[in-house]
Amino acid sequence: MTALEPKPPVDEGLRSPAPPDTDTGSHPALDVPPPVETRPSTSAIDPVVFGVTAAFAVAFIVWGVVSTESLSSASGNALTWIIDHLGWMFTIASSAFVVFVVWLALSRYGKIPLGRDDEEPEFRTISWIAMMFSAGMGIGLMFYGVSEPVAHFDVAPPGTGEAGDQKTALATTMFHWGLHPWAIYAVLGLAVAYGVYRKGRLQLVSSAFEAILGRRAHGPIGKAIDILAIFATLFGSAASLGLGALQIRSGLQIVAGIGEVGNAVLIAIIAGLTAAFIVSAVSGVARGIQWLSNINMVLALTLASFVFVVGPTVFILDMLPSTLGAYGGDLAEMAGRVPSDTGTASDGTDAAGWLSSWTIFYWAWWLSWTPFVGLFIARISRGRTIRQFVAGVLLVPTGVSLVWFAIFGGTAIHLQEMGRDIAGAAGLEDQLFSVLDAYPMATLTSVLVMVLVAIFFVSGADAASIVMGTLSERGASEPRRGTVIFWGTATGAVAAVMLLVGGSDALTGLQNITIAASVPFVVVMIGLCFALVKDLRTDPIVVRGTYAVQAVEQAVVTGVTEHGDDFVIEVKATAPGEGLGDYIANGPSTAPASSVQAAPGSTGVAGAPPQPKGRQEG
Structure with missing residues (x-):
């Protein structure tokens, strides 16, 4: 039985027979399993959804290979227009999603299960958290765990005063990695999980709109929604692959002592990671993603424990409460930053430029990850109540992120204050290795970092390729291998193009295209909130x-x-x-x-x- 196949009720004797209802055949106050046998077939590719998205992906790859400069120019112009005209939308929407999911959890809807009334969770809590966390942001923590706190320590964000403030640096980092991204994931995850396990719907983003669109959710409007979801997933996972490739290249240069290497090595790394996550993806959730996630959680805990013990332990412990306090105290102010602000960063960068490099890039990145992370979390959350879902998805990763950034970011800031120039490393991807180089067994820990980055990416990207296959095959629980392989290959190729577009500053290419690709999906996410509430108002409970x-x-x-x-x-x-x-x-x-x-x-x-x-x- 797959994770998305409806489970039989635990005890049908617990449910009394109900008088017939003209629409559903049962009373709306009773939890009666939906007539799943009436669902449309999910075994065939949707020619419109797959055809449009596949054609677009191939066209983008060809454009990037044939005319890299024109694609770079177009993405840069698009970024400028988005920041100037739509930056406010990213800012408002991201904070609104936090308020929305917290309200759901605390309201009367919080006790509604994502499944039948008497159903137990499908996965053990520890495995659920491990899979959720690995898919959600594991590779990002490896890339930005040191670099972002040090960057904000070296260059203070707009309106925060002079550089060198430890609390501001870590609180700004937590703002980007705490409640906001996980609230975005939770919105889509809740909407899809509720529809699949409670209503018997297909595992499609468009199906979550049945409450407000009715039959049109399976027509042209619904197909457009699923197409946008695949676009966002493709570019979000490609950006992650690009970040992973940059960090692994940096590690190879340091550990192997091979000096600066060019794009050929980046492409080779991308090809290797792509092959690895395709193999994992076609093996299925239980044998692939769950196994990798549990291994990676152990390795990540080992690395963090090592740095905590050999690093400035007392300083790190001091950072935990101070960062949490600063994060909570400055949350409203940080959430209110918009590109039109007159403040500047401590290096003179205007608010719009700083926000496009940091906050708005993050909101766009999280939004682009939302289709596959949200669908994946929905896939593994059967049997949990909305309150349990929100508490787990919102609080556990935020707490882990706090500890992670206190350990790695705190250690980096301490070294920076002691005179070691971590901020001056060759690139963001080099800074974690610079920190490890200050402590014993640097070579071993650097190799461990590269292994972690690779597995973190594989465990996230195989979820993305499965989700894109699911969306391409009308919500199939187990998309066919050919479809999964196509999307895995396309993700690797798009990542290579995005890195090439950035030229010498490959990270810029990743950021520009990710932001541009995520804009239409903001509208989809706002619509999901209204659709979910309308569904919940008529829930049997x-x-x-x-x-x-x-x-x-x-x-x-x-x-x-x-x-x-x-x-x-x-x-x-x-x-x-x-x-x-x-x-x-x-x-x-x-x-x-x-x-x-x-x-x-x-x-x-x-x-x-x-x-x-x-x-x-x-």
């Missing part, structure tokens, strides 16, 4: 809650009015149009008062033993 509150409230009022303390509440049939459903639909004038009967000497609800008269108090 919510409907039962409405029935329960109205039934008990009206029965108690009637009982106390007519019988004082001496009454019981019982459930019995009424004539059509005279029961609770009619009351909820039409108001108090139809309250089912006949459900309350006098019971001298007792008080309570039917089925509960009468309480002694002396224990009653009004």
Whole structure:
């Protein structure tokens, strides 16, 4: 049984038969498995979705190979226009998603399960967290774990004063890696998981829009949504592959002592990583992604523990509470930065330039990762409630990121203050190796970093290729190998083009194209919020809650009015149009008062033993 195939209910005897409903064949207050046999076939490629996205990917690769300069110019111009005109949209939307998922978790919707009412989680919590974290941002933590805190320590962000502030450096880093990215992932993950496991829908981004689009979710509008999801996934995973290739190249130069190497080595690294994640992807979730994720979590913990012990341990421990406090205290201010701000960074960079290199790039990168990370998290989250899902997806990775940046970023900042120029390393991808070089066993730990980067990328990119295959095959749980291999190969080729577009500053090419590719998906994500809320308002648990509150409230009022303390509440049939459903639909004038009967000497609800008269108090 695959992760996305509906599981049989644990105990059908727990669900009473329901009166027929004209649309679903059951009462909306009951959790009845959807008629999955009526789903359309998911075994064939969608010619429109796959055809359009495949053609675009091939055209992009050809453009990058034939005319790299024109593609570089076009991406740079697109970036300038997006920052000037749409930077506000990224800023507002990213913070709104945080508020939205927190509200969902704390509201009455938080107890709704992503599955049947009595279903248990499919994966153990530790494996769930490991897979979620590896797919979500593992490779980014390796690339930016040292470089970003040091960058903000060396050049203070706009409006934060002079450079050299430890708290500001780490709080700004946490702003980019904490609640915001995981809230973005959670929105799509919740919408898809709820639709698949609770409603019996296909595992498609477009299917999550059924609540507001109806049948049109499977027509041209739905196909356009899935096409945008594949575009975002393709460029987001390609950007990650590019970052991994840059860091592995840097490690090879340092460990092997081969000096500066050119693009040929980058292309070879990309080819090797691409082959590795294709092999992992076609092996399936259980044998591939889960196995790699668990291994990588152990290796990452080993590396972090080593740096914590041999590094400035007390300094790192001091950084944990101070970073958390600064992050919480400055969160609103950091979330309010927009490109039109007049402030400048401590090196004179204007707000728009700084934001495009950091905050807006991150929001765009997270948005581009959202289709595959969100769908992947949905795939592994069956059986968890919305509250458990949000708590796990939002808080656990944020906590791990805090510890990770305190260890690696704190160590780098400490070395910088001690006179070792970490910020002056050849490139961002070199800085982690510069930190490790200051401590024992530098060669061994540098090799471990390269292994971690490779496996982190493989465990994330194979999830991306599976998701693109799923979207291409009408929501297939296990897309065919040929489709997965195509998207894996396309991801590697697009990554190579994105690096070439950046020229000597390859990271710029990755950033520019990632931001441009993610813009349309912002609109999709906003629509998902409305669709999810509309779905949740009619969930059986919510409907039962409405029935329960109205039934008990009206029965108690009637009982106390007519019988004082001496009454019981019982459930019995009424004539059509005279029961609770009619009351909820039409108001108090139809309250089912006949459900309350006098019971001298007792008080309570039917089925509960009468309480002694002396224990009653009004």
